[in-house]
Amino acid sequence: MWIGHFKVWHENCIYLTNSSKFNVVISMYPLNSYVEGKYRYHTNVNILSGSHDDIKQFITAIKKDKRCLEFKGSGNVYLSYMRMKLSDYHTTNYYTPKIFLLKPIIHKDGKEEWYFGAWEREIVSDLYNSFKKFFHVEMLSIKEQDFTDLFIPHIMPKITEKQKEAIQLAIREGYYDFPRNIHLNELSKITGVSRVTYLEHLRKAECKIIPEMFGYSIKEDKKKGKKKK
Incomplete structure (x- = not known):
């Protein structure tokens, strides 16, 4: 190809x-x-x-x-x-x-x-x-070459405005780069909220978006786990 x-x-x-x-x-x-x-x-x-x-x-x-x-x-x-x-x-x-x-x-x-x-x-x-x-x-x-990355569009999970702002800021500032260009304390200062509050918004956004990217549903997986027990 x-x-x-x-x-x-x-x-x-x-x-x-x-x-x-x-x-x-x-x-x-x-x-x-x-x-x-x-x-x-x-x-x-x-x-x-x-x-x-x-x-x-x-x-x-x-x-x-x-x-x-x-x-x-x-x-x-x-x-x-x-x-x-x-x-x-x-x-x-x-x-x-x-x-x-x-x-x-x-x-x-x-x-x-x-x-x-x-x-x-x-x-x-x-x-x-x-x-x-x-x-x-x-x-x-x-x-x-053979491709290793492929983007497939799908409906994005609904996240709040605060969650969206948190994850977009993390991406823009290099939080997900390796090595990281910025840390949580610095990101929270940019947004003007505490580290705990910023981390909560970021993690909730990640929990909604990342599983969807790989075809998983956290709610469905939890239901399946309960049924197995």
């Missing part, structure tokens, strides 16, 4: 413009795409990272754009339904079923980051060449 890794910038992107403006990071995963008349329609899953106020402003701006037909969800997970003119230049207009995303498309710091696979090198090269005609593209790598 061939894996392509690009960074792309284009000025008329509805996501990039608002992502940079409101300091929101978007992890986007295309669900489907079809052409009807002079338009291409896209449905995407969007996972938003940022402060509550920044995300709120971002969503308001997105909904005002005529290209956005629907943008619905809650917390930080939203489904979008976009209509793009075929004559306009958007990266998603060049998305092809011949490639498969290994990670979501990240919109951050004014650029889109694409990490995807294809069965032939030519398919990866063709997408790069298509992007290069109309966008600023930085090729990070094209290589043949």
